[in-house]
Amino acid sequence: MTTDLDRRIIAGLRGVADEPLVVPPPAERLRARAARSGTRVPAAWRRPVLAAVAVLVLLAGVALAPALRPGGGSAPAGLPDAPTLPARFAGMSLLTAPVSKDPPGPAVALYRQGTLGTRVGTSQVLVLGVDGRTYRRLDLAERRGAEEADGEWSAASALLSPDGSQVVVADDHRVSGRVEIVDLRTGRVREIAFDPPAILSPLAWAPDGSRVVFRLERGPFDSRWQGYRLAVLDVPAGRLGALGEYTSPDSMLGAAVSPDGTLLAVSSTSGSPTSGRIDLLDFTGAVRRTLALPEGYHLTGVNAWSPDGRLLVVQHLGAVSGGFAFVDPTGGSAPVPAPLPGLPHPAELLGWSSPDTLLVGMLDGDYEIRRTPVDGSAARTVATISDGPGGPARVNQLRLADGLLADLRVVDDPGGPERGPQPWWWRVLVTVAVALLGWLVFRTVRRRSARRRRPSGSRPGPSGAPNPDVGQP
Amino acid sequence: MVVQTSAPAEPTFDAVYAAQYDPLVRLAYVTTGSRPAAEDLVQEVFVEWLRRRDDVREPVPYLRRAVVSRSTSWLRRRILERRYGDTEAPPPEQSAPPDGTTTAVRAALARLKPRQRSVVFLRYYLDLPVDEIASALGCRPGTVKSLLHRSLAVLQEHLDDD
Helix, strand or coil: CCHHHHHHHHHHHHHCCCCCCCCCCCCCHHHHHHHHCCCCCCCCCCCHHHHHHHHHHHHHHHHHHHHHHCCCCCCCCCCCCEEECCCCCCCCCCCCEECCCCCCCEEEEEECCCCCCCCCCCCCEEEEEECCCCCCEEEHHCCCCCEECCCEEEEEEECCCCCCCEEEEECCCCCCEEEEEEEEECCEEEEEEEEEEEEEEEEEEEHHHHHHEEEEECCCCCCCCCHHHHHHHCCCCCCCEEEEEEECCCCCCCCCCCCCCEEEEEEHHHEEECCCEEEEEECCEEEEEECCCCCCEEECCCCHHHHHHCEEEEEECCCCCCCCCCEECCCCCCCCCCCCCCCCCEEEEEEEEEEEEEEEEECCEEEEEEEECCCCCCEEEEEECCCCCCCCCEEEEEEEHHHHHHHHHEEEECCCCCCCCCCCHHHHHHHHHHHHHHHHHHHHHHHHHHHHHCCCCCCCCCCCCCCCCCCCC | CCCCCCCCCCCCCCHHHHHHHHHHHHHHHHHHHCCCHHHHHHHHHHHHHCCCCCCCCCCHHHHHHHHHHHHHHHHHHHHHHHHHCCCCCCCCCCCCCCCCCHHHHHHHHHHHCCHHHHHHHHHHHCCCCHHHHHHHHHCHHHHHHHHHHHHHHHHHHHHCCC
């Protein structure tokens, strides 16, 4: 029913709408414009097909990218001019590939990261390649770990060889009859069996990589000897044997092999927590010399010998926290540098970058690597490793490849972290996410297409007409 | 005015063009207030339809919806351009001295939003049922009724003052 208001609206609207004189241009002109404006828009069915193809290409890219990446799946073809440390280590990541999947080549550093001891990657053993940007998880050490008394998972002990090409892994949680050596260039693991089984902890590599010294602990039901003994692994021969009859009643805090590879310095407390000594042994197990240490000092670092063999670094583990001192390994009266002042935070010796400069690791919030001159002049932080917000990625037990320290350079930006192929679960996650996204796009396009095709008279409403803006320039 | 909205066979371009060009230009003109813009928009829509003929089964609803969509887009651009001072707003076109009702409707249209103007045109000029208007605008019939209701209130206000 038309009301008066309707009639007035219609009349007024005609007055407005009929104002312009409308003359259609020839239809041929529009056809010519359509022909000039390019190719025809693809039919609606092509859009979902193209979307599906795009998703498939993306999926293929996700699946194949790691394999196609240069260096992926094998050791890097070439090494950098000099072993490199990044000024800032990359953060801990669950996406870092294991050495067994993608070996990194020689490494400059080996360290543990993560304070939450689980087996799902919150506590990792990592190696950093000599390029300063290739990170890999030393999965063998993580697998060989054990649950500690506090219920947290702890990885097995691992020690990096001086040239950074190998890591020796030994399970120091339980009695075992094997040690393993991981070749970081190939990822291959060499297993060396020994008998009788014992608990082994790696203490030091010989500078030429031919020997590894272990602390040997009797098993809980083994009474063949009391205390701790030393064992030496002949790496080329793959033989492990006790180092003479040398026995220590304490846990032997540290050991270091002399630069010429002939002597082994072993720290022992002789049963006294305050008075320490260093026994210098040859590789028959004979004690050649014994050095008395200042009160409270002990040999702790594997890289304690100076490159020229003139000094041994010892560290105060008591009141002078982090304080380093020097002793003459010859037992003579050669002058040695004065002890370095105590440090405000826990510190550990990482090695010598030159005959007069130490590299010291210190936990000052983040983990810092400091060049520390032996003459007592100011130390300088050269590299840091963030422990992340709240400290879940705290670093400990960092070891540097001793034989690479002389040429070590620190680079502000060695390039983004290279973490190797992404883990399978991550690829599955990404694939599912991409597939979901593709399905949403497909569904949207299909709905639009269906809306466009639906006859307007049969079901009017929001889906009654196609979207004219699709394909609009 | 009788407008063909569907055909048993697929309509030819020439037939649809001949029947729809005029009302579509007037729809665009009422929505935008600009005759040149209205003609440009409608010609663009026909050109686009020529390029997409495989996709378009029901050309008339498609064309109406395209005209409304492009008209509102054109107005949005004009508003932005005016906001940044690039162009002046086009004056309303008047070919002859309007009567009182036309003036009142024109003033009411000026107060309506573009989609409301389109709804008023489709309802009162083309005499389309609500369902077809909804189809042309790509919205629910309820939305059309709501748009019409608010538009009528404004129109009535101006016509009552006439």
